[in-house]
Amino acid sequence: MQNLQCVAGDVGNTFLTSYTTEKIFVIDRPEFGPDLESKCMLLVQSIYGIRSAAARFHKSLSAKLCHINFRPSGDDPDLWFRRLKDGSYEYIARYVDDVMCFFQESN
Numbered sequence: 001m002q003n004l005q006c007v008a009g010d011v012g013n014t015f016l017t018s019y020t021t022e023k024i025f026v027i028d029r030p031e032f033g034p035d036l037e038s039k040c041m042l043l044v045q046s047i048y049g050i051r052s053a054a055a056r057f058h059k060s061l062s063a064k065l066c067h068i069n070f071r072p073s074g075d076d077p078d079l080w081f082r083r084l085k086d087g088s089y090e091y092i093a094r095y096v097d098d099v100m101c102f103f104q105e106s107n
Contacts (some may be wrong), residue, residue, distance in 0.1 A: 004091075005101045011061075013021035018060035019045055021052055054096055065092065 024043040025086045047053065062072070070080040070092060080092040091102040 004043075004102070006100060006102050006104065008098070008100045011097040011099065014048075014057055018053075018056040020050060020056055022050055024050060033043060061094065 020043060024047070026041050026043060028039050028041055030037050047062045048098045065080050067080075070090075073081060074080040079092050080094070081089050083089055093100045093102075
């Protein structure tokens with residue numbers, strides 16, 4: 001349709017790329033080494049399973065997309081687009097950590 005190419009992917013380590021707003025403490029296990037074992041640590045980055053992890057990643061990815069000149073569509077905040085110099089558009093659709101990119105292939 002409209003000669004668009006499609007690429008789909010999954011963002012690896014999704015929640016480690018954004019910071020959490022929650023106060024989460026963990027007790028370090030032996031695999032962290034003898035100097036850190038049994039110490040209480042405060043997490044600053046999100047981890048899978050905490051309440052705000054997906055929202056923090058959404059905010060972080062939105063900021064990165066804005067930085068590379070993408071804008072959210074008016075109908076769906078998870079459909080992003082940018083106009084190229086030749087007048088064509090690139091699109092990125094996302095759902096949590098899954099993304100699909102649509103673009104016209106250069107000749």
